[in-house]
Amino acid sequence: MELKDKVVLITGSTRGLGASLAVAFAKKGAKLLLNGRHEKIPVELEETLKQLGGEYKYLQADLTKVNLKDYFNQAWEEFGKVDILINNAGITRDKMFIGMRDADFDEVMNLDLRIPFFLSKVALKKMNRERSGVILNMSSIVGMHGNVGQANYATAKAGLIGLTKSLAKEAAMRNIRVNAIAPGMIDTEMTQVLSERVKNNILKQIPLTRFGKTSEVAQAAIFLTQNDYITGQTIVVDGGMTI
Template sequence: MDLKDKNVLITGSTRGIGLSIAKRFSAQGANVILHGRSEPKPEVLAAFPEGTKFITGDISDAQAMKDVLTALIADVDHIDVLVNNAGIVKDTLTIRMSTDAFADVVNTNLNGTFNVTQPIFKHMLKQRTGVILNMSSIVGLHGNIGQANYSASKAGLIGLTKSLAKEGAMRGVRVNAIAPGMIASDMTSQLSEKMQTTIKESIPLKRFGEVDEIAQTAQFLVENEYLTGQTITVDGGLSL
């Protein structure tokens, strides 16, 4: 699918990976629709053409998202690409993790993705075209200490991706996932220099990934018409 003039909704697109994908897709001529829990900072909107649409809402609130997305579809007429990027972390060892901390992460990252996807997926099936990208993680494939809730949610996204891909294929809707490794971000910048060095030594390419390298992968998955049901790992070889 050529991104030019396509309507693209990207959840969690006010910073980090989501913002990088939005900028790259906009540069390709897409009509990007930004999303966040609250209004974006002026400098975020300044990076996009005047009139760029923005929607707010907590993706874990199913009814609220259904209402917002129904109104959005009526406004723009069609959604060509959905990128499910929004998510949260609440890391701690399993023996210390509260049931609320586990439920909150799963409810946002997995259930929230479903809440956004279901109405858009129905819309794409009717129009017989569309692409959905789900942002998983290498911890969804391999697990990680202190991230039982996050790992479970991201593993669930891979299963969701495969099921949606099978359901959507007959109507021309493709669904794929990206599993990033350690990506340079606000979160990694908070790690001590010693910890960053230790982690980088465990990565064959000896560095953290860049957000635009995830955005490049997202563009590839949208444009390649023969890819569906796949989870593309972008981790510098960390999971080898």
């Protein structure tokens, strides 16, 4: 797929990995539909996109509080199509399993799995008529191997991998591809708050001996959207952590 002038909807795209995804696709000449809960996108991201000459629309919304069908239809109308949907928005509510509240489970499952499920459903119906499109789900290595204190997050991210495989089989009949990315330890706001002791213990498990960059995950997203013969796959970007 040639990305120039393709329309990309990225959920949770105002900071961290989402912002890196936006920049990466802007560099390829794609038109962006950005999503976030805040009224405006961060100034730094806005300036970067302007410098790149990127064409974008910001569709502010807390996806847990809107009608997803209406939201996607609004996004579609901005440029008259959505070629690529990237389900990136997500949260963590880490806690040991025994002490995990119902709300800790429900909130993570809702944003990390339920919303990608139903947003993809709306997108797929429209993409079916066009007989083209790409859906990319941001999973995690935690969804493949589990992690202490993240039973809710691991469940949601594992569900995304299962969703990816099932949708890929169904969507292929209409030339629509569905893939996932499973990042490892990436340098983001979430990992920056970890203590040095915890960081050092994690680094010992990574053969490349460093945390990944959000731009490196974005590179994988570009690859998966451009390659027309890859579908149903989960690409791990973790510096060798899960070898």
